[in-house]
Amino acid sequence: MKQQTKKRANYFGWFFLLAVAISYITLAFASPDKASQSLLHALDILKQVIPILAVVLFLTALLNTFVQPKSIAGHLGKESGIKGWLLALTGGLLSHGSTYIWYPILQDLRLNGARNGLIVAFFYARAIKLPWLPMMISYFGLTFTLTLSFYTLLGALFQGLIADKLLEKPKD
Template identity: 30%
Template sequence: MKKYFKKIRPYITLLVFAVFILVSFVFQFQPGKTITANFTDSLIEMITFIPFLFIIVGLFDVWVPKEKIQRHIGQESGIKGIGIVILLAMLQAGPLYGAFPVASMLYKKGASIKNIFIYLGAFASLKIPMLGIEIGYLGIKFTLVRTLVSLPLFIGIGYLMEWYLKDKNFVVHEL
């Protein structure tokens, strides 16, 4: 029983909502109908672009060899080094805490302090799948402005962290 519950738990909201829609329409419950209309609008909005976005991301995944970039990353310095860590970050997916293990890998490979934090910044705000969803929901203008303002700021944070940690024995632990 407990195992069964665990299996259906993610679907409970959907089930309850389906019942709610049904009841709203049977009893002509006006708020329910308005909510349903809201939901239908956002569902259509989502279903008309998200699946296509993920197909694009999937193709990207197959054609751009993330592992290869990862292998070559490390000691490059200057603009090239920054460019490579940002590119690597853009190809990732998932929440920020998923970036910490990669940061520790970068550290082990000898990447500079600055580049490690630039990687985290780029990971948080420039991931390609997320940019795709952001453009879909908030528009290209919002996405572009936010990205262009963020970029110099987290590069600046990278420099700041490096300056601050320069002779402080900085390590990234491996868990």
């Protein structure tokens, strides 16, 4: 099942990449300036992504080597309770880089027993960007920043709880 999902993701990925490459080539003929501008933007993003991707890869390797699926299920599974929520929210707060970089490691955790709700909460808690908070304060003020951060964390928790209910597997 897991293998099948990975294969499907891989085929779709190559197809998607081909479609994007064709879009760039078409754009290069229609508007070379826009095409090179887009390519430069993409390369900039790639440069930012690579170091974080390396860290995520390292974390995934560590996780796969030293953390047993049973232990993941204990910390992030059905019985994880408040500890699980705290781990998910804190992890989301502290994680860096683009969201998609975290997909493989989160899916690994999920396949090893982590609850859907905790993954959803992790994703939403990432909306609070700690390094950018001073910038947000300078644009919108301290009250706005604190209020938004508070409601975002609360929202992450509620979304996780709702997702757990909605994505619950029917009991046989």
